[in-house]
Amino acid sequence: MIRVRGLTHRYGAGEGALTVLCDVQMDVPDGGYAAVMGVSGAGKSTLLSILGGLEAVQQGTVCVGGEDLATLRGRQLARFRRARIGFVFQDFGLLTMLTARENVELALTLTGVPRGRRKEQADQLLGEVGLAARATHRPPKLSGGELQRVAIARALANRPAVLLADEPTGNLDEDSAIRVMELLERLRAERGCTLVVVTHNPELAARADERLRLSRGQLVRQ
Amino acid sequence: MTWSDAALLALRSLRRRGARSLLAGLGVALGTTLLVALLSISGGADSKIVSQLSHGGPAAAIHVAANQPDPSGFDTDTLKTGPPRDLGDAQLAEIQHSPYVASVVPVLAMPALVVPCPTYDEFAARPVPTCRQRTDEYFGTLIGADLSRFRDLPITLLAGRLPKAGSMTEVAVTQGYMERVNLDLNRFQDVMGSVIEFSTPQLLPGAGNAQPRFRGRWYLARVVGVVAQTVDDGEFLVPIQQTQAARQWALGGVDGRNFTRPTSPYSGLVVVADTLADVHAVRREIFDIGYANSAPEHLVASIQKYLHIVDIVLGGIGSVALAIAVLGVTNTLLAAIRERWREIGVLKALGAADEDVARWFLVEAGLLGIVGGVIGTAAGSAVTTVVGLLVQTYLKEQGLTGIDLGGLPVGIVVGAPVATAALAVVAGLVPALRAARLPVREALGG
Amino acid sequence: MRLWLLALVALAAACTPGAAARPPVKPSPTILTGVYVAIGASETAGIGTQDSPREAFPERLLQLAGPGLTLVDFGIPRETTEAALKDELPQALALHPALATVWLNVDDLIANVPVADYESRLDQLVGSLRRAGARVLVANTPQLEHLPAYAACRPNPPPGSVQCPLGSVILPPVDQVVAEEQAYNAAIAAVVAREGATLVDLYAAGDVPDQHPGYVSRDGFHPSAEGAAAIAATFAAALGIPSPSPTPPSSG
Numbered sequence: 001m002i003r004v005r006g007l008t009h010r011y012g013a014g015e016g017a018l019t020v021l022c023d024v025q026m027d028v029p030d031g032g033y034a035a036v037m038g039v040s041g042a043g044k045s046t047l048l049s050i051l052g053g054l055e056a057v058q059q060g061t062v063c064v065g066g067e068d069l070a071t072l073r074g075r076q077l078a079r080f081r082r083a084r085i086g087f088v089f090q091d092f093g094l095l096t097m098l099t100a101r102e103n104v105e106l107a108l109t110l111t112g113v114p115r116g117r118r119k120e121q122a123d124q125l126l127g128e129v130g131l132a133a134r135a136t137h138r139p140p141k142l143s144g145g146e147l148q149r150v151a152i153a154r155a156l157a158n159r160p161a162v163l164l165a166d167e168p169t170g171n172l173d174e175d176s177a178i179r180v181m182e183l184l185e186r187l188r189a190e191r192g193c194t195l196v197v198v199t200h201n202p203e204l205a206a207r208a209d210e211r212l213r214l215s216r217g218q219l220v221r222q
Numbered sequence: 223m224t225w226s227d228a229a230l231l232a233l234r235s236l237r238r239r240g241a242r243s244l245l246a247g248l249g250v251a252l253g254t255t256l257l258v259a260l261l262s263i264s265g266g267a268d269s270k271i272v273s274q275l276s277h278g279g280p281a282a283a284i285h286v287a288a289n290q291p292d293p294s295g296f297d298t299d300t301l302k303t304g305p306p307r308d309l310g311d312a313q314l315a316e317i318q319h320s321p322y323v324a325s326v327v328p329v330l331a332m333p334a335l336v337v338p339c340p341t342y343d344e345f346a347a348r349p350v351p352t353c354r355q356r357t358d359e360y361f362g363t364l365i366g367a368d369l370s371r372f373r374d375l376p377i378t379l380l381a382g383r384l385p386k387a388g389s390m391t392e393v394a395v396t397q398g399y400m401e402r403v404n405l406d407l408n409r410f411q412d413v414m415g416s417v418i419e420f421s422t423p424q425l426l427p428g429a430g431n432a433q434p435r436f437r438g439r440w441y442l443a444r445v446v447g448v449v450a451q452t453v454d455d456g457e458f459l460v461p462i463q464q465t466q467a468a469r470q471w472a473l474g475g476v477d478g479r480n481f482t483r484p485t486s487p488y489s490g491l492v493v494v495a496d497t498l499a500d501v502h503a504v505r506r507e508i509f510d511i512g513y514a515n516s517a518p519e520h521l522v523a524s525i526q527k528y529l530h531i532v533d534i535v536l537g538g539i540g541s542v543a544l545a546i547a548v549l550g551v552t553n554t555l556l557a558a559i560r561e562r563w564r565e566i567g568v569l570k571a572l573g574a575a576d577e578d579v580a581r582w583f584l585v586e587a588g589l590l591g592i593v594g595g596v597i598g599t600a601a602g603s604a605v606t607t608v609v610g611l612l613v614q615t616y617l618k619e620q621g622l623t624g625i626d627l628g629g630l631p632v633g634i635v636v637g638a639p640v641a642t643a644a645l646a647v648v649a650g651l652v653p654a655l656r657a658a659r660l661p662v663r664e665a666l667g668g
Numbered sequence: 669m670r671l672w673l674l675a676l677v678a679l680a681a682a683c684t685p686g687a688a689a690r691p692p693v694k695p696s697p698t699i700l701t702g703v704y705v706a707i708g709a710s711e712t713a714g715i716g717t718q719d720s721p722r723e724a725f726p727e728r729l730l731q732l733a734g735p736g737l738t739l740v741d742f743g744i745p746r747e748t749t750e751a752a753l754k755d756e757l758p759q760a761l762a763l764h765p766a767l768a769t770v771w772l773n774v775d776d777l778i779a780n781v782p783v784a785d786y787e788s789r790l791d792q793l794v795g796s797l798r799r800a801g802a803r804v805l806v807a808n809t810p811q812l813e814h815l816p817a818y819a820a821c822r823p824n825p826p827p828g829s830v831q832c833p834l835g836s837v838i839l840p841p842v843d844q845v846v847a848e849e850q851a852y853n854a855a856i857a858a859v860v861a862r863e864g865a866t867l868v869d870l871y872a873a874g875d876v877p878d879q880h881p882g883y884v885s886r887d888g889f890h891p892s893a894e895g896a897a898a899i900a901a902t903f904a905a906a907l908g909i910p911s912p913s914p915t916p917p918s919s920g
Contacts, residue, residue, distance in 0.1 A: 082573025097234040391735035440739035
């Protein structure tokens with residue numbers, strides 16, 4: 001579950017400070033599916049970063065997966081991310097010197113899964129996203145849609161409570177985008193994850209259970 | 223992330239930028255090669271020179287004269303003597319029994335009339351250049367010693383060989399003799415095999431009022447070698463039996479105004495101390511027994527000091543080279559951070575802790591260091607071997623005793639790669655910390 | 669003065685081209701080692717040569733006989749056999765010589781020592797050396813009457829001849845000199861045979877100044893360097909040691 005109260009976030013200090021989020025409130029139930037929309041620079045990625053523990057909470061309370069992020073710092077945030085969050089990035093975020101399998105294993109490495117089991121689990125995940133045959137291929141040899149599917153497999157590797165996707169279809173063509181979203185939604189439903197998708201695409205946003213819009217630092221339901 | 227996981231990641235990163243990694247590694251290897259080669263060459267040469275000196279070898283030999291000591295002679299390197307005093311086997315044994323004395327070699331020097339190249343030289347296998355120009359006879363000195371103990375004597379064999387121990391017909395000459403017979407000092411073969419006639423004197427009383435006159439004991443000797451020596455002043459090195467025969471001959475005569483019979487069985491001793499540090503004590507002991515003596519203590523101390531300075535300079539040069547190479551590692555990794563910002567961000571987003579990221583970079587630095595160190599040590603060893611061979615060949619060509627630099631010390635073989643890896647890890651600390659502290663959001667480029 | 673006789677002796681010795689040119693005796697297979705003592709008078713001491721350490725006949729013989737020998741030259745100018753028994757023999761014996769050359773006859777002739785006395789003293793000297801284990805070479809008296817010094821010491825010396833080294837002494841006529849030489853040589857031969865020594869026949873060289881003028885030094889008495897070399901070659905031949913040539917190569 002995600003619960004945000006009075007979240008305010010500024011960049012900079014003093015007179016030149018930029019308030020990106022102003023007293024934001026947000027509720028997404030366990031297993032919920034929310035889409036956050038807004039123009040570029042509205043603060044969508046900032047909100048996602050805070051929800052994912054990539055940025056510290058400056059003001060307000062943010063509870064994600066039962067953890068109050070305002071009380072976490074540094075190493076604790078890293079642990080939180082490992083255990084609770086799965087990220088899917090617009091540019092896929094894969095390490096190009098690793099194979100598809102090794103990219104998925106990377107997430108398992110960080111949580112201390114033994115080497116032997118890592119391969120097994122990675123292969124299983126790749127199978128779930130339909131890329132079992134591409135396990136040994138490196139990113140330069142994969143298409144955009146395949147890359148995002150590997151990223152989804154990686155995001156799900158540690159059975160996160162929350163999946164955060166920042167413009168997951170931003171670099172994909174229409175067909176691939178639909179396939180990726182269908183995959184994401186299916187796997188979310190199968191695993192009972194809470195899914196928050198940041199997008200500027202209204203059609204993508206329409207697929208979510210709840211649509212939120214971020215404008216001038218304020219988050220409103222649509 | 224464990225260290226082995228970090229190693230896999232590091233290896234993949236290094237492979238991705240193969241050329242850059244190779245260059246950084248090569249830089250480390252070159253620096254290591256230079257340092258290893260310089261250290262082992264200087265160390266090897268040092269240890270040979272110093273061990274010879276520190277074992278009180280011939281370079282630090284103590285010269286004892288058949289004279290009472292001059293009180294001012296103890297604190298200088300030059301020999302200062304008092305009145306003559308016989309030096310025989312009893313005194314030799316007394317000195318031999320002193321603590322810290324490794325060896326004592328007696329020396330007997332006798333004057334002789336020297337006839338270079340007597341006219342008939344049919345004993346030479348071929349006409350020798352020595353005899354093409356007639357040289358007047360002159361008075362020289364035969365230095366007699368037990369040549370089977372030449373390792374305890376300050377003698378350097380420049381060409382040929384030393385006379386066989388006990389031989390009465392062989393002689394080794396110095397370049398001083400070659401100069402006297404007008405030979406090129408570097409063409410040792412021109413004097414080898416030539417014959418010299420010696421006459422050692424005996425003074426006979428004149429009958430009635432007649433003047434005493436000298437009678438000579440003549441013999442021929444063939445030149446078998448050319449030496450440089452500081453056993454005593456003289457141009458001819460012979461087995462002590464030759465000078466002992468000359469001494470017996472002189473003792474059969476009388477003393478004269480300008481000729482004193484050689485009553486002392488030995489004209490001097492060459493004493494070798496156990497170690498360099500013992501030379502001073504041994505000199506004092508001999509002084510107290512009652513004989514003038516000298517040793518190049520000040521010279522040796524200076525040599526040791528200069529060797530030390532050379533070591534420091536060479537080590538410094540090598541260290542600077544390695545430091546430059548290791549800085550190359552820092553540079554390489556700092557450049558890698560900029561390239562991998564996004565990847566670092568992703569890794570942190572996935573839940574990597576700061577230390578996981580640091581580990582990744584440190585292992586990469588360490589790998590560059592260890593590979594460069596191993597290659598550099600191997601190359602340094604090869605360079606040392608080649609230099610050693612060249613030095614040996616040169617010394618042998620010059621007729622000098624070779625110096626065996628020895629192989630690479632085990633300490634360097636094991637220590638160099640380890641030290642280089644450690645240095646590289648240290649060099650990687652700054653990049654690693656920088657990468658580790660990168661704010662996640664910033665790294666992700668959001 | 670015994671100088672003229674010494675010169676005669678030297679010349680005579682030098683005038684033994686036959687001896688020098690004689691085919692060498694079969695070389696002794698034994699290499700000579702030990703002490704070589706040269707007993708004699710002026711010619712043994714090298715008088716007449718420019719550089720006695722190199723050119724006196726005992727030194728030449730040392731060079732021919734090879735390394736391994738140590739030479740002590742006991743030659744004393746004007747030494748008779750009687751004097752040599754006292755001055756030279758004891759010290760020579762003390763060296764335990766392996767080889768000895770003995771050339772003592774000219775000064776005895778000049779001193780008019782009777783042949784019998786000469787023979788007895790020579791026998792004592794040679795015998796002592798032989799009993800000490802030495803190989804002994806004994807030179808006999810060469811033909812002294814051919815030397816320029818002899819003619820210079822006779823009445824009416826030829827014009828341009830050398831100065832007589834004996835001052836105003838007049839030497840006996842030739843036949844007398846020859847008779848004395850032969851008597852001495854007979855005594856020498858007897859001693860050699862008796863004591864088992866080796867004869868070095870300088871008399872057989874004949875008229876040396878006529879055949880080898882260069883063998884005589886400028887004073888007409890003593891052997892020159894070349895003459896001493898020829899003498900050494902003669903002694904060497906008696907030892908069975910071949911020498912390169914009758915005339916040594918000049919070293920200058």
